[in-house]
Amino acid sequence: MNTKDLIQLNNEKREQLTGTNKEYYGDMLVYIRTNFNKSERYTEEVLLELLEHLLQAQAEGRTARDVFGDDPKAYCQEVIGEIPSEKKTNRLSFILYIVMNLIGHVSLTVGIVGLALYYFFNLGNGNISFPLGSGIVIILIDLFLLALFVLIIFKRIKSSTFKNKQPKKWIEFLQLWVLCTLFIGLTLLAPWFMPDFGANMHISFPVFILAGAVFYIVSFVMNKKMRLIN
């Protein structure tokens, strides 16, 4: 069974939980899942075990509190502490997948839009020009910003668990709005302020599209083979 099958199974079984058990387990699931560096396989296996156990207990009239105790956060931390780290190769393929997929999408979009503008409206000179050094640094900065963004979102989701009082919706919205604006703003500012350095590259749009397609296809095949997402 693949990890994604375990997640699917968990999704189906979780429906059988009722009332406070559902809430208690739901928080546990989010708290235990939102970890970097922990083996996805072991994480999903233990989550499914905890769920199976709780379902049995529920059928016998016991609650999540009876099974896992009054301090779910402490219990989760104990569980997380024993989950082994993700294998380096798995982590690397996941990061590689994300990076290639992203570059593929961006290159395809830029290439196709650029080509269309040139072809239909005679805008630009049919080339995309950029200094190589600046280009690479900008990509690295944007990837770093993305990683930071994801990290902050994970932290936020994790800290939303095991709360008696849910924070006000509009405050959450405002915080998220500021966060997203900052992320998008910084991503766009990076090329704006980047000084030009490195050899000047002139790549025609069809070549750009082709390169993007290659990146995208490789990432697509990678995911099909290794089921990195879904």
Add this chain to the structure above:
Amino acid sequence: MTLRSQLLKGILEGCILSIISRQPTYGYELSVKLQEFGLNDVSEGSIYPILLRLQKENLIQGEMKKSDTGPKRKYYALTNEGHEALKQFIYHWRTIKAPVDTIIGEGGNIR
């Protein structure tokens, strides 16, 4: 942590290894068996961090298998290292158990 739970921590690992050594066991089954043997104030959930630790130490191995009654479950079995660790535990337990029993018993007599 109460004195009892401190005492129990290491011993529980040995008991879990022993139960699993008899036949492949899944989590819920394991907790039921522990209770049946009288360890009924071991909170049910506390076996899962221990199971993870035993897997990390490569003493047990889990496998997703279809159970007789239907759903797929993770059954645990001992590895070779696990059998070795169980032997060690039994040995250490025996060398500790008798003297401790005597000490507690005689401690009462000395007074």
